[in-house]
Amino acid sequence: MIRNARREDLAAVLEIAADAGLDAALEDLEYSVSAPSRMLLVFQEADGAVSAYAELSGADGEAELIDIACRGMYKRCGKAEALLGEAGRRLAARSGGPQIALEVREDNAPAIALYEKTGFIRAGRRRRYYPDGTDALVMIWTGGTAG
Ligand SMILES: CC(C)(COP(=O)(O)OP(=O)(O)OC[C@H]1O[C@@H](n2cnc3c(N)ncnc32)[C@H](O)[C@@H]1OP(=O)(O)O)[C@@H](O)C(=O)NCCC(=O)NCCS
Numbered sequence: 001m002i003r004n005a006r007r008e009d010l011a012a013v014l015e016i017a018a019d020a021g022l023d024a025a026l027e028d029l030e031y032s033v034s035a036p037s038r039m040l041l042v043f044q045e046a047d048g049a050v051s052a053y054a055e056l057s058g059a060d061g062e063a064e065l066i067d068i069a070c071r072g073m074y075k076r077c078g079k080a081e082a083l084l085g086e087a088g089r090r091l092a093a094r095s096g097g098p099q100i101a102l103e104v105r106e107d108n109a110p111a112i113a114l115y116e117k118t119g120f121i122r123a124g125r126r127r128r129y130y131p132d133g134t135d136a137l138v139m140i141w142t143g144g145t146a147g
Pocket residue numbers: 020022052066067068069070071074075076077078079080081082104108109110111113114115117
């Protein structure tokens with residue numbers, strides 16, 4: 001089941017982020033739980049465990065995907081795809097022409113495959129965007145989701 005994250009989910013979210021090599025901060029996640037301009041969705045398993053999350057900013061029509069990650073043992077089960085689908089549906093319900101933009105490392109093949117499967121298209125490149133000199137691909141979703 002996908003639902004809005006609560007304060008008590010944040011330890012699990014931080015753990016998933018750390019395992020995924022993402023640089024998530026508790027203060028930022030706390031803000032995403034409470035601010036209307038943010039969306040922090042978690043995938044909760046039947047046993048209550050949080051297996052994946054997605055964090056978006058500007059969750060009103062034009063949004064940006066901040067992070068998405070899935071716990072190792074739950075990967076390739078459709079969690080991230082379902083989270084992006086839910087985020088897209090929520091944005092579409094609030095705005096006729098929703099858009100989600102993101103930046104992704106050009107060497108992150110799993111994430112790029114996920115975004116392409118869920119209807120994101122490549123819209124540009126930011127050269128040497130990351131501290132190690134890797135380029136970022138800019139990708140945009142404007143409504144057609146497979147999620
Ligand atoms: C990218 C990530 C979020 C995908 O999560 P996931 O729940 O395993 O993804 P899903 O099961 O929903 O996959 C949906 C589709 O994405 C693509 N995909 C996902 N992982 C893939 C992989 N390792 N290799 C190739 N394609 C992949 C596939 O098209 C997949 O559909 P399929 O399984 O029917 O072939 C996950 O690998 C992860 O947590 N990575 C580390 C964090 C990260 O890089 N986040 C993105 C930048 S913020």
